[in-house]
Amino acid sequence: MIRTSKLAESVKPSATLAAGAKAKQMKATGVNVFDFSLGEPDFDTPKHIQAAAVEAMNKGHTHYTPAGGTAELKTAIAKWYGRTYGLEAKAENVIVSNGAKHSIHTVLAATVGPGDDVIIPTPYWVSYSDLVTMTGANAVLVNASMESGFKMTPAQLKAAVTPATRLLMLNSPNNPTGTVYTRAELEALADVFLANTDGTILSDEIYEQLVYGDAKATCVATLRPQLRDRTITISGASKSYAMTGWRIGWTVAPANVVKAMDNIQSQETSCPSSVSQYAMITALESPDSAKSVADMRAEFAARRELTVKLLTAMPGVKLPVPDGAFYAFFDVSAHFGKTFAGKAVTDSMSFCTALLEQAHVNLVPGAAFGAEGFVRMSFACSRANIEGGLAKLAEWLSTGK
Ligand code: PMP
Ligand code: GLU
Numbered sequence: 001m002i003r004t005s006k007l008a009e010s011v012k013p014s015a016t017l018a019a020g021a022k023a024k025q026m027k028a029t030g031v032n033v034f035d036f037s038l039g040e041p042d043f044d045t046p047k048h049i050q051a052a053a054v055e056a057m058n059k060g061h062t063h064y065t066p067a068g069g070t071a072e073l074k075t076a077i078a079k080w081y082g083r084t085y086g087l088e089a090k091a092e093n094v095i096v097s098n099g100a101k102h103s104i105h106t107v108l109a110a111t112v113g114p115g116d117d118v119i120i121p122t123p124y125w126v127s128y129s130d131l132v133t134m135t136g137a138n139a140v141l142v143n144a145s146m147e148s149g150f151k152m153t154p155a156q157l158k159a160a161v162t163p164a165t166r167l168l169m170l171n172s173p174n175n176p177t178g179t180v181y182t183r184a185e186l187e188a189l190a191d192v193f194l195a196n197t198d199g200t201i202l203s204d205e206i207y208e209q210l211v212y213g214d215a216k217a218t219c220v221a222t223l224r225p226q227l228r229d230r231t232i233t234i235s236g237a238s239k240s241y242a243m244t245g246w247r248i249g250w251t252v253a254p255a256n257v258v259k260a261m262d263n264i265q266s267q268e269t270s271c272p273s274s275v276s277q278y279a280m281i282t283a284l285e286s287p288d289s290a291k292s293v294a295d296m297r298a299e300f301a302a303r304r305e306l307t308v309k310l311l312t313a314m315p316g317v318k319l320p321v322p323d324g325a326f327y328a329f330f331d332v333s334a335h336f337g338k339t340f341a342g343k344a345v346t347d348s349m350s351f352c353t354a355l356l357e358q359a360h361v362n363l364v365p366g367a368a369f370g371a372e373g374f375v376r377m378s379f380a381c382s383r384a385n386i387e388g389g390l391a392k393l394a395e396w397l398s399t400g401k
Pocket of ligand 1 (some may be wrong): 236249
């Protein structure tokens with residue numbers, strides 16, 4: 001047998017992608033699965049963005065581009081930050097990658113390694129800890145509890161900082177909890193960070209256009225003037241524009257970080273997809289995009305209302321109302337210790353396995369996000385699916401003894 005590397009052995013498969021694949025497999029055998037596992041908009045990419053891709057191909061934009069993306073797209077991204085947040089950025093501060101997951105990997109590869117600490121508040125998006133581990137750096141997990149709205153407090157941050165701290169990973173709006181920090185809460189964290197370390201903030205803002213009610217997304221790099229050169233911002237096409245398959249993510253950072261990432265990317269992937277990059281310019285700049293994004297947001301908002309209403313009515317289910325993204329993250333630990341059709345449920349993993357096998361409802365165990373006792377539901381699917389699946393969940397919960 002061929003021996004695999006230490007790196008390969010240190011990495012777990014993505015639990016979200018694995019859960020999605022399992023549901024697809026069951027569906028292929030004819031089972032009607034209510035699949036709430038993957039965080040992927042069910043909408044098709046808006047037509048005007050698709051048309052821009054066809055036009056790009058017709059114009060012959062089917063070749064390699066510069067490793068970090070075309071100058072036109074970098075400029076469009078830089079202008080978007082100026083327009084949206086008043087953040088001054090130039091093309092030299094932008095690098096485009098093959099999805100935001102790839103952006104995060106490349107940022108980590110360019111900035112941390114063995115001996116470095118990376119602070120990650122939990123619950124965190126499933127890939128953060130493995131991507132950090134792959135660099136040899138040490139993930140320092142800080143438990144943001146449900147009682148604090150899944151928000152890390154300034155005191156917790158202060159206690160977690162050490163001389164080895166190189167990065168703090170923030171993600172608001174958050175996957176898996178839907179938590180959105182207020183600007184004041186982020187300012188308080190930023191002030192503690194600036195006062196206690198010379199490290200950098202890596203702010204993953206990929207759900208920035210998906211906020212509900214009075215919640216507002218904040219661009220962390222704009223919180224304090226000193227943060228502009230101490231913050232690396234990540235975002236991408238997948239969530240706001242329903243473009244998961246196009247694989248476009250980007251990073252806005254000081255020019256030396258962009259240069260380091262560009263070198264890595266040039267050896268690793270050559271460049272992001274050319275056709276996708278041209279479509280992305282239209283996504284960012286076309287006046288039609290505002291309406292497409294607003295329509296999708298309105299539908300997500302209605303699904304959120306429905307999800308929260310149905311979940312809060314279930315015995316032994318506790319959740320804070322998610323203010324952003326498209327996830328509900330809820331405490332089901334009241335059901336642990338029970339038996340469901342002969343299967344003992346003792347933790348989030350056994351809960352999700354029994355639920356999928358017996359009721360064909362697919363959720364992701366909280367343990368994958370560093371939060372045992374919880375499960376994640378993506379409500380990026382139709383209202384009929386939400387109603388059908390949550391009725392099944394309620395019925396299944398009542399069978400526990
Ligand atoms: N960050 C967060 C918080 C996410 O939920 C996702 C979801 N896939 C990503 C980054 C990566 O997205 P993508 O690679 O599709 O751009
Ligand atoms: N981010 C999505 C999720 O959390 C997509 C899956 C993934 O990239 O891991 O479900």
